[in-house]
Amino acid sequence: MFNNSARLAEAFRLFDLANGEDPNQELNEAGQPEPKELLYARRMTACLAHVAPDAPEAVQLAARCQHIRRWAIPRQDFPLTRPGYHQWRNTLKKFHAELAGGLMAQAGYEPAAIERVQQLVQKLRLKDDPEVQLLEDVICLVFLEYYFLPFATQHPEEKVIEIVQKTWPKMTTRGHALALQLPFTPEAQALITKALA
Template sequence: MDNNSALDLTLEAIDQVNSQDPNMEFCHEVEVPKELLYGQRMSERLAQFAPGASEHLQIAARAQHIKRWAIPRSDYPMDRQGYHQWRTDLGKMHADLAAELMREQGYSEDDAVRTQQLLRKEKIKRDAECQTLEDVICLVFLEYYFADFAAKHTEEKMLGIIRKTWAKMSEAGHAAALELDLPEAMLALVKRALS
């Protein structure tokens, strides 16, 4: 098996699934399926943050939100427990779908299982690759989604979210976050949350 082509084909397969997202987002004045764009942003940030990332990690980053629209948040109670159940169900779906696409491209069962572990966030803080994935998720959130998210929530809630996000990240993740080109108001909010 040519691993490079298996990787490329798996990433393409993930993009094909995500290109079916009915939710659209503007990027450079062009409408793009939301999760297709998210997956590509995850891959770009991973390549910058961890250029030597394994194929498992590259696939997990691209598949982080694969077919996310299929399990809407509105299907769950609008409380903390409902939110956590939704996130758990999403993680399982993302992991299973990514593993299925990997097997279709000739990856071994061990390879598929490893990627599932990453997508389910097993052993976070104890598994270096899982921590790297979490750092990349947080960096992509801060870089692309933080400002819009902040516009919909109170400053107090945002300070709490920043602190929770920061707690999930490694020291390398913190350093990369502080180098992001954030709007002045967002950077001020981050600094306030961390002071």
């Protein structure tokens, strides 16, 4: 089971306080509004606990702070082009890593542990690092379960299919198997089937 050390609990508390300031609200599974990134962080933790209940502490931390204060760097601050999108994503990764590192230091983590979580958050050495790959599986599973259908309703079908086709190769074989067990709506299932055909 997950490690419940005092400093892990304190880091989670600090991450959640930071994400709790998100001005954007989203309905949770009970239909109650919650700060969007706080809800995302909790979904990441829950998914990781399901996929890898013995996940290392660094992965638990990285999952919880993956989108920490994401709203602080809006997409519209960057050119609305593909290079602009990549610039925004890379800026976010560094921002999340630095902010998480500062909060981890407050919680009592040493520099080596902080650096490891920062590597994970920035997804360095994806495909070569099993822990980065585990985190990527969880990110993809959370996207597919909670955010795929809302995304699909806002974009043309060809764009949605392209996103699925880009997401799929990032996952492991086990990640694929878990994704195909998700409770998709018929609309979402049809899009995924078409994308993977």
